[in-house]
Amino acid sequence: MVLAFMLGRGGAVARARPPCRLLRTVHKSQLSTWPRLVPHQALVAHSKLCFDIRARLARDAWTCRNAELLRVFPRILATSPSNESLVQTLRRLIRVALHFAKLLGLALPLALTAPVAYSAGTLMPTVVEHWWELALWLAQYSSPTVMKFLQWASTRRDMFPASFCDRFETFHEHAPMHSWAQTEDALKMAFGDNWRDVLEVDDHPIGSGCIAQVYRGHIKETNEQVAVKVIHPHVKQMVALDLQLLRTFVAIFEVIPTLRWLGGKDSVTEFASLMERQLNLRTEGENLTLFSEHFRNRKGLRFPVPRMDYTTENVLVESFEDGLHFSEIFSQMELPRRKAVARVVLEAYLRMVFLDNFAHGDLHPGNLLFDEQDGGRNSRVSRSEAIRNAGVVVIDAGIVTKLEQQDLRNFVELFHAVATGNGYKAGELIVARSKGRIGPNGAIIPTKCKDLESFCTGMERIVNDALSWRLSLKKVHVGALLRQVMELCCTHEVKLEGKYASIVVSIAVLEAVGRKLDPDIDILAVALPIITQSLVKNICTKRIKMTQSTPLDAALQLFTSVQETEVSAQSKTKPVVALSLPQEPDRKQKRELQKLIAPLAFLFRGRDDITLLLSSKEMEASSLTVFKDGEELTTVTTEGELKDRVNKLVQHIGWSPDCPDETQLHNYLSPINAEELLGDVAAFTATTGQRDYVANAANVSSIIWHAFTEAERPINWAGFYFVRPLANPKETDHDHILILGPFMGKPACSRIRFQSGVCGAAWRTKSVQRIKDVHEFPGHIACDDASESELVVPVFDKQGEVIALIDLDCPQKNGFSAEDERTFVEVARVMSEACDWGNVGLPYTQP
Incomplete structure (x- = not known):
C-alpha cells in the first residue's frame, strides 16, 4: 500500500519523504487497522533497503570520481561488493592478526602463572582459587567460539579436572552480558523507536549465552508472556574472526601430510556453517517451529513456540517456558526421575539424528529446563510414568545438524554396522564412502588405504571393545573412542568425512548430560531400534535398482x-x-x-x-x-x-x-536383489531384538512384497502360515492345522489342512514347493483365481519340525526361479533363528 502510494504521487513525493520515513510515520500513527496489516519487521526491512540504496549510490559516485585511479590500480580498491580488494584483504588479515594477539595476550598471564598455581597445590589453596578466578575473568573477554568450547569442556568431567568444570560451567547460564542500553538499541532496530508500544521487557536479563541474552517480557496486544532473546552486539564480527583464525590454524596443521586425512578443513567449514546460522535469530525461530512439529506426538520433550511475526535477525520472541536449570534441580532428582530424563533426552536426540535428520546441535545442560510440577522429588512413580512425565524443555535451537540424503544414508549404514558389532564392515564403509581430500592445487586426492585389512581389523577391535560394555557411559568414553578412530585413520591415510563433525561434536556434548543423569544407561538398547528404523526408512525403502543380485x-x-x-x-x-x-x-x-x-x-x-x-x-x-x-x-x-x-x-x-527354457528367462532378467532383501530381513528381525514371530512375519511380508515390486517382478500374494495344534481334533483330522499369519495381497484362506494344497504339501514333505503352474498341481486351493504359480518354503524349529510356511503367489506361470528358491530358504532360516515360537504352540479351536 505504501509503495503504491509513493508510485502514484510521483518522484517528487518519494524524494521529499523516503520510504523508510513514510513507513515510520504510518507506524507512529498506530491506525486501528495498520498493526494487523503491516508486520513490525516491515520498518526494519525498508530501513535496510534505504540504507543499501544510499550505500550503492555513494559507492557509484566514489567510483566515478576515482575512475582514473582505478584504471591505474584496478585491484587495489574493490569495485563491487563481491570482489575483495587488496586493501580489504589486508584489513581482514590485520584484524585476524590483532584478534589472535588479543587471545594470546589473554592466555599469556594464565600460562605464566600456571606453574605457581600448580606448585601451590593444597598448601596455598587461596592462590589456586585466585588463579581460577583470573582464568574465568579473562575467558569472559576472549571470544564467542572460545566460550562455546569452554561450555562444552566444562561438561566433560571425564576429560577435564573438577576444578576446571566447576568454574566454567557458569557459562551454561551466565555468560558475559551486554548492557540494557545496547538491548534497547536492538529493540529499536527491530520494532522502531516506539518499541515499548509493542513489547514490555524487563530490564534485567534472566540468562545469557555466548551469542545472545534473554529477557522476560509481554506482548502488549495479547498480554502473552514471552521470552525475548537479543543478540550480543559485535558478536557476528567476533565469530567471523574466530572462524578465520580456525581456518588459518587448519591450513598450518595440514602442512603435515598425515593430519590432512582428519578432514580438518571440511570440519571447520561445517562448524562455520553452524555458527553462522546461529547468528540469525530468525533461523532459530524456524528451527523451533520444525522441532515442535517433529515432537508434536512424542512424549517427554517439548520446545518453545516462536512468535515469527515479532522475530527479526537480531531479536527472537518465543513463548516463556517455566522450569529449573539442570544445575538447580540435579541434586534434588531421585534416581527414577534421573533415569527417565536420561532415556528421554537420549532417545529424542537419536530420533532427531536418524529419523528426522534435523538434530539439536547444542544439548549442553544449560539448554535443558525441567518442569517444576513434581520437582523431580516423586520417586514412587513407575518407570513408564516417569518417562511420560519427564517434562524436559529444550531451548536455544540456533545450532542444528542436517545431512544431505546420501550422506545420511552413509551415516546410518556406518552406525548400524557399529551398533550391530560389525566393526570390520564399518571399516570397509569408511573407506568406500570416503570422498578423498583436497590437494594443494585444488584437485581431489582419492582415499587410498595403505592396508585395508589392517584398517578394518583395527575398526573391528575398537567396536568390539566398546560393545563389550554395551556402550554404558560409565565404562565407555566417547572421546577416547574418537581419538582411537582418528589415530587409525591417520595411520592408514583414510579421510574422515568432515560433514559428520557437527554430529560427532553434538554427541560429545550430549554424552556429558547422560553421564550425569544415568551413567549405567544401555545406549545400545536405546539406539539400535531407532537406527534400524532409519536404516529401513532411508535405505531399504529407497534402494537404487540393481541389475544383478548374485554377489x-x-x-x-x-x-x-x-x-x-x-x-x-x-x-x-x-x-x-x-x-x-x-x-x-x-x-x-x-x-x-x-x-x-x-x-x-x-x-x-x-x-x-x-x-x-x-x-x-x-x-x-x-x-x-x-x-x-x-x-x-x-x-x-x-x-x-x-x-x-x-x-x-x-x-x-x-x-x-x-533356467531350463526361455519361459523362465524373465525371472533372471529382472531378479530381486537377494543381498538387499536378506539384509532388510536381518535388519528387522535379528538386529532389532524383536523376537515376536507375528511382528517379524508382518515386516518380512512387507519386505518381500517390495523386493518384487522394486524388481518389477509380478507378485499377488506374500505372507505366512503358522502350524498350530488343534484343540479338539476329529478322528479324520491331523492334530495340527495351518493358520493364516501376516501377509500382503488379497484376502486368503484362513485355515489349510495337512493334506490340502501346495502349502499342505510343503508341510507334509518338509520341502520347498516351487510350482510352475498351480492348475496342474493336484489338490491346489484357489484362494485367488489370479494365481498361476506358487513358491512355498517351510520354516523349521530347533527340532527340525515345520513351524511356519512362507507362501508366495505369482499371476504368471513360471513366476519363481531356482535363485528365488535359494533366497527364500535363507529368509526362512533367518526367521527361524530370530523368533520365539513358543506361543505358536497354543491350541487352536476350530469354529
Missing part, C-alpha cells in the same frame, strides 16, 4: 582358475566358457566384472556338460568366451542388453538346470 564372489566360485594356455586344450572334450579378467583389477574393473558375470551366473550353476575356467591376463576389461573343439565360438562383454548376451551364450552352451 561377485559367489559367481567367481563357479569357475576354476587355470593358465590361459590350458583353455583351448580343455575345450576338446566338452565346451568351455572362459572368463578372462585383468591381472590386478581396480575398483572400476571389479564393478565391470560384477556387471558381466553376476547376471549370467544362472546359466553356469549346476552344469556338468560344460567346463568353467578362469584366467588372468593383461587386458582392460573382462570378457566371457565360449570354446569348442579348440576353436573360439563367441565372446560376451558388458556391452549390449542382458537378454542379447544370454541368447548369444545359449546358442552354444544351451540352457541350464536353473
Whole structure:
C-alpha cells in the first residue's frame, strides 16, 4: 500500500519523504487497522533497503570520481561488493592478526602463572582459587567460539579436572552480558523507536549465552508472556574472526601430510556453517517451529513456540517456558526421575539424528529446563510414568545438524554396522564412502588405504571393545573412542568425512548430560531400534535398482582358475566358457566384472556338460568366451542388453538346470536383489531384538512384497502360515492345522489342512514347493483365481519340525526361479533363528 502510494504521487513525493520515513510515520500513527496489516519487521526491512540504496549510490559516485585511479590500480580498491580488494584483504588479515594477539595476550598471564598455581597445590589453596578466578575473568573477554568450547569442556568431567568444570560451567547460564542500553538499541532496530508500544521487557536479563541474552517480557496486544532473546552486539564480527583464525590454524596443521586425512578443513567449514546460522535469530525461530512439529506426538520433550511475526535477525520472541536449570534441580532428582530424563533426552536426540535428520546441535545442560510440577522429588512413580512425565524443555535451537540424503544414508549404514558389532564392515564403509581430500592445487586426492585389512581389523577391535560394555557411559568414553578412530585413520591415510563433525561434536556434548543423569544407561538398547528404523526408512525403502543380485564372489566360485594356455586344450572334450579378467583389477574393473558375470551366473550353476575356467591376463576389461573343439565360438562383454548376451551364450552352451527354457528367462532378467532383501530381513528381525514371530512375519511380508515390486517382478500374494495344534481334533483330522499369519495381497484362506494344497504339501514333505503352474498341481486351493504359480518354503524349529510356511503367489506361470528358491530358504532360516515360537504352540479351536 505504501509503495503504491509513493508510485502514484510521483518522484517528487518519494524524494521529499523516503520510504523508510513514510513507513515510520504510518507506524507512529498506530491506525486501528495498520498493526494487523503491516508486520513490525516491515520498518526494519525498508530501513535496510534505504540504507543499501544510499550505500550503492555513494559507492557509484566514489567510483566515478576515482575512475582514473582505478584504471591505474584496478585491484587495489574493490569495485563491487563481491570482489575483495587488496586493501580489504589486508584489513581482514590485520584484524585476524590483532584478534589472535588479543587471545594470546589473554592466555599469556594464565600460562605464566600456571606453574605457581600448580606448585601451590593444597598448601596455598587461596592462590589456586585466585588463579581460577583470573582464568574465568579473562575467558569472559576472549571470544564467542572460545566460550562455546569452554561450555562444552566444562561438561566433560571425564576429560577435564573438577576444578576446571566447576568454574566454567557458569557459562551454561551466565555468560558475559551486554548492557540494557545496547538491548534497547536492538529493540529499536527491530520494532522502531516506539518499541515499548509493542513489547514490555524487563530490564534485567534472566540468562545469557555466548551469542545472545534473554529477557522476560509481554506482548502488549495479547498480554502473552514471552521470552525475548537479543543478540550480543559485535558478536557476528567476533565469530567471523574466530572462524578465520580456525581456518588459518587448519591450513598450518595440514602442512603435515598425515593430519590432512582428519578432514580438518571440511570440519571447520561445517562448524562455520553452524555458527553462522546461529547468528540469525530468525533461523532459530524456524528451527523451533520444525522441532515442535517433529515432537508434536512424542512424549517427554517439548520446545518453545516462536512468535515469527515479532522475530527479526537480531531479536527472537518465543513463548516463556517455566522450569529449573539442570544445575538447580540435579541434586534434588531421585534416581527414577534421573533415569527417565536420561532415556528421554537420549532417545529424542537419536530420533532427531536418524529419523528426522534435523538434530539439536547444542544439548549442553544449560539448554535443558525441567518442569517444576513434581520437582523431580516423586520417586514412587513407575518407570513408564516417569518417562511420560519427564517434562524436559529444550531451548536455544540456533545450532542444528542436517545431512544431505546420501550422506545420511552413509551415516546410518556406518552406525548400524557399529551398533550391530560389525566393526570390520564399518571399516570397509569408511573407506568406500570416503570422498578423498583436497590437494594443494585444488584437485581431489582419492582415499587410498595403505592396508585395508589392517584398517578394518583395527575398526573391528575398537567396536568390539566398546560393545563389550554395551556402550554404558560409565565404562565407555566417547572421546577416547574418537581419538582411537582418528589415530587409525591417520595411520592408514583414510579421510574422515568432515560433514559428520557437527554430529560427532553434538554427541560429545550430549554424552556429558547422560553421564550425569544415568551413567549405567544401555545406549545400545536405546539406539539400535531407532537406527534400524532409519536404516529401513532411508535405505531399504529407497534402494537404487540393481541389475544383478548374485554377489561377485559367489559367481567367481563357479569357475576354476587355470593358465590361459590350458583353455583351448580343455575345450576338446566338452565346451568351455572362459572368463578372462585383468591381472590386478581396480575398483572400476571389479564393478565391470560384477556387471558381466553376476547376471549370467544362472546359466553356469549346476552344469556338468560344460567346463568353467578362469584366467588372468593383461587386458582392460573382462570378457566371457565360449570354446569348442579348440576353436573360439563367441565372446560376451558388458556391452549390449542382458537378454542379447544370454541368447548369444545359449546358442552354444544351451540352457541350464536353473533356467531350463526361455519361459523362465524373465525371472533372471529382472531378479530381486537377494543381498538387499536378506539384509532388510536381518535388519528387522535379528538386529532389532524383536523376537515376536507375528511382528517379524508382518515386516518380512512387507519386505518381500517390495523386493518384487522394486524388481518389477509380478507378485499377488506374500505372507505366512503358522502350524498350530488343534484343540479338539476329529478322528479324520491331523492334530495340527495351518493358520493364516501376516501377509500382503488379497484376502486368503484362513485355515489349510495337512493334506490340502501346495502349502499342505510343503508341510507334509518338509520341502520347498516351487510350482510352475498351480492348475496342474493336484489338490491346489484357489484362494485367488489370479494365481498361476506358487513358491512355498517351510520354516523349521530347533527340532527340525515345520513351524511356519512362507507362501508366495505369482499371476504368471513360471513366476519363481531356482535363485528365488535359494533366497527364500535363507529368509526362512533367518526367521527361524530370530523368533520365539513358543506361543505358536497354543491350541487352536476350530469354529
